[in-house]
Each structure stands twice: as C-alpha cells, then as structure tokens.
Amino acid sequence: MSFFTYRKGVLHAEGVPLPAIADAVGTPAYVYSTAALTGHFGAVVDAFGEARPLICYSVKANSNLSILRLFAGLGGGFDIVSGGELARVRQAGGEAAKTVFAGVGKTPEEMAAALDAGLLLFNVESAEELEALDAVGRRLGKKAPFALRVNPEVDARTHRYIATGLKTSKFGVPFEEAVALYERSKKMRGLKAAGLDCHIGSQLTQSSPVRAALTKVAGLYRELKARKHPLEYLDVGGGLGITYTDETPPSVAEYARVVLAATKDTGARLVLEPGRSLVGNAGVLLTRVLYRKLTPAKRFAIVDAGMNDLLRPALYEAHHGFVPLVKRRGKEVEVDVVGPVCESTDVLAKARSLVLPQPGELYAFLSAGAYGMSMASNYNSRPRPAEVLVAEEAWRVVRERERTEDLWRGERA
Numbered sequence: 001m002s003f004f005t006y007r008k009g010v011l012h013a014e015g016v017p018l019p020a021i022a023d024a025v026g027t028p029a030y031v032y033s034t035a036a037l038t039g040h041f042g043a044v045v046d047a048f049g050e051a052r053p054l055i056c057y058s059v060k061a062n063s064n065l066s067i068l069r070l071f072a073g074l075g076g077g078f079d080i081v082s083g084g085e086l087a088r089v090r091q092a093g094g095e096a097a098k099t100v101f102a103g104v105g106k107t108p109e110e111m112a113a114a115l116d117a118g119l120l121l122f123n124v125e126s127a128e129e130l131e132a133l134d135a136v137g138r139r140l141g142k143k144a145p146f147a148l149r150v151n152p153e154v155d156a157r158t159h160r161y162i163a164t165g166l167k168t169s170k171f172g173v174p175f176e177e178a179v180a181l182y183e184r185s186k187k188m189r190g191l192k193a194a195g196l197d198c199h200i201g202s203q204l205t206q207s208s209p210v211r212a213a214l215t216k217v218a219g220l221y222r223e224l225k226a227r228k229h230p231l232e233y234l235d236v237g238g239g240l241g242i243t244y245t246d247e248t249p250p251s252v253a254e255y256a257r258v259v260l261a262a263t264k265d266t267g268a269r270l271v272l273e274p275g276r277s278l279v280g281n282a283g284v285l286l287t288r289v290l291y292r293k294l295t296p297a298k299r300f301a302i303v304d305a306g307m308n309d310l311l312r313p314a315l316y317e318a319h320h321g322f323v324p325l326v327k328r329r330g331k332e333v334e335v336d337v338v339g340p341v342c343e344s345t346d347v348l349a350k351a352r353s354l355v356l357p358q359p360g361e362l363y364a365f366l367s368a369g370a371y372g373m374s375m376a377s378n379y380n381s382r383p384r385p386a387e388v389l390v391a392e393e394a395w396r397v398v399r400e401r402e403r404t405e406d407l408w409r410g411e412r413a
C-alpha cells in the first residue's frame with residue numbers, strides 16, 4: 001500500500017492527510033489513490049510489453065464510475081458479469097468493443113443489450129447458454145462473438161469460496177466437452193467463435209496453477225485453430241493475488257512471464273481480466289471508534305463501519321490491516337474490532353495487537369479497494385459509505401454517502 005504512508009505520524013493518501021477527509025465527509029468512507037490505480041495498471045502494461053494484451057478490468061472488484069473512467073482513459077477494456085455492469089461501463093465512457101461478458105446466468109435481455117452495444121466477447125459458460133446466445137444473435141440478425149469459458153480443472157489453492165476452476169465448480173464448461181461444443185456452434189447462424197476463455201479463481205498466490213491451467217487451455221486453443229475455428233482471442237481471466245498481510249503472490253512481471261510462456265505459439269491476442277490486483281491496494285476504508293467494551297474475556301473496539309460496508313472478513317474470514325490515522329504511543333494489547341451490525345460475524349479485525357483504541361479516534365482498514373464498496377449492502381438499514389478519490393494534494397467525493405431517504409427508494413408503505 002505504498003501510496004498510503006505515514007508522514008509525521010499521520011496516515012496520508014498520496015499528499016492528503018486522511019483525517020482531513022474523515023472530518024470533511026464523515027465515516028465510514030472509502031478512499032482511493034489515483035497514483036496507485038494508474039501505477040498498478042501501468043505495471044501490467046509494462047510487464048506484458050510487446051504482447052500488448054487487452055486489459056479488461058474486472059468491474060465487480062470496484063465499479064465506481066470514476067475508477068472505470070480512469071481505466072478507460074488508460075486504454076483499458078472491461079470484464080463484466082451483468083447488464084448493470086455494462087451500463088456502468090458505458091456511463092463511464094468505456095467501450096463495449098473492448099468489453100467481455102462472463103457469468104453463468106446471462107439473461108436473453110442482457111445478451112441482446114450487449115450484442116446491440118457491440119460487445120467484444122461473450123464468455124459462454126454452458127451448452128444451453130450457447131443456444132440462448134445463438135437465438136439472440138439470429139433474432140437481431142447478428143453473429144454474437146463468443147468464447148467458451150472452459151474449466152481447466154486445476155486447484156487454484158485459494159479460499160474455497162473464490163476458487164472457480166475445480167471440477168465441481170458451477171463455472172465454465174467441462175474441458176473435455178469444449179471441442180464438441182465448438183463443432184456444434186459451426187451450425188449456429190447467430191454465433192461466431194471468436195475466442196477461448198478460462199479463469200481459475202481469485203487471490204491466487206502461486207503461479208503453478210496458472211501455468212498448469214494455461215498450458216492446457218493453450219493446447220486446446222491450438223487444436224481449435226487446427227479445426228478451422230476462427231478464434232482470435234485467448235482470455236486468461238484474472239485472479240492475481242495481492243498482499244493483505246504476509247502473502248507473497250507472484251509479481252506482475254512473474255505472472256506475465258508465466259502467462260506469456262504458456263500461451264506462446266498460439267498467435268492469439270491475449271485478454272486479461274485483473275480486478276483485485278489493480279484496485280485492492282489502492283483503497284482504504286476509514287472508520288471512527290465509537291466505544292470500547294472491556295469484558296473479562298475480551299477487549300472490543302466498536303467502530304462505525306460494519307460488515308455491510310466491508311463484507312470480506314465476515315464472508316471469507318479475510319484479513320485487512322487496521323491502523324490508526326494518527327499514531328499514538330502506548331502499550332499494545334489484544335483487541336477485536338467489531339462493527340455495529342447485529343450479527344456475531346460482524347468482526348472486522350480479530351485479535352489485533354493495538355494501542356487500546358479511544359472513542360472518537362480514526363482508523364483505516366487497509367487493502368479495501370477491491371470487493372469492498374462493490375459488496376457493500378444496506379443490511380440493518382445502514383446507508384452505504386461515501387467514496388473519495390485522491391490525486392496528489394487534491395481529493396473529491398466520487399460517490400456521496402447514501403442518505404436516509406435512499407434506504408427506501410422505490411418502496412411503498
């Protein structure tokens with residue numbers, strides 16, 4: 001998180017002291033660093049060099065319009081999983097022609113809207129979906145460009161909730177059924193075979209599963225080309241992990257070497273779908289301490305952010321660093337940091353060594369840029385947080401904190 005640093009004991013995002021943002025917009029609030037976002041994107045461009053892959057940022061990781069606009073401005077495309085994400089991409093000025101569409105449950109309406117917009121690639125995840133896409137293509141008098149998402153059946157060695165490449169996973173079509181499906185598609189007039197796709201999971205911290213999966217998938221790509229399928233794109237998915245605590249994921253350079261080595265000689269244009277590695281360490285969640293509860297069994301710090309604002313700890317037992325915005329000396333004790341939500345799983349940081357937090361004090365949850373705000377909900381009727389984007393010494397609100405009235409928008413009493 002090198003764009004978030006202490007200066008004279010005060011945590012800054014680039015040149016902006018974070019307490020100033022917390023005081024101005026309130027807490028909880030997500031804060032993102034433009035330099036981090038741009039730097040992470042640029043590192044992928046540099047690592048892949050002359051291969052010049054299409055970098056389709058995975059919108060689900062953080063779908064704020066200003067982040068989408070930033071990546072579009074850097075030449076990025078997008079990886080979407082719903083009609084809503086397509087609408088966001090277009091609203092932010094992104095190009096449908098650089099957008100790929102994954103997901104096991106695309107509706108015919110979503111397919112039609114994407115085809116109409118001129119989508120680059122539908123990543124199709126089942127035989128029945130392929131037939132539905134063909135029907136949409138024929139109805140609109142177009143050939144829908146598709147890639148089959150194949151399941152390479154490798155263990156990504158990540159948390160079981162975010163592994164997608166296992167035989168038992170709902171994602172992708174079984175590897176051994178792919179050739180027959182491409183052959184069948186030759187007779188479907190609403191389709192055009194344009195690529196091949198895979199994605200084995202998220203928060204990958206080892207390169208060997210990536211190598212194993214892509215070696216298999218590149219072999220299949222060559223076979224399909226030999227069978228005269230007019231493929232152009234090899235979409236290798238996303239998943240590169242980041243450091244939350246002590247993980248040591250492959251560097252982008254190492255990841256690029258593995259991808260390029262496994263896919264060389266395919267002649268394909270590579271498509272990448274990075275999410276977390278672009279935004280995860282570009283964001284923090286600011287929170288304020290409300291109370292302490294010191295029981296004979298435990299010390300709790302109760303903060304104003306809850307699992308509705310940052311779901312990852314409750315859902316995946318994920319670890320996010322928790323640090324004070326203003327450093328204070330003192331003896332460290334073990335503290336559980338919990339939110340106000342009425343659920344026992346609303347524990348945001350467990351058994352941390354901290355100088356006992358004081359009511360009113362400000363803290364940040366680190367590495368919260370990916371799957372933070374995008375997974376936030378209104379559970380317990382809590383308005384979702386504000387989002388702020390910093391650039392050098394300047395900052396601006398890129399999403400207002402929800403107001404109380406927003407909580408019942410569309411409802412009838």
Ligand code: LLP
Pocket residue numbers: 058061079102162199201202203204237238239240273274275276277312316370371
């Ligand atoms: N492509 C596909 C087809 C995906 O399913 C995903 C993530 C990505 C790309 C981007 O993966 P990334 O580079 O961000 O790892 N909510 C979970 C993560 C779910 C990932 C879902 N798919 C979390 O908070 O850890």
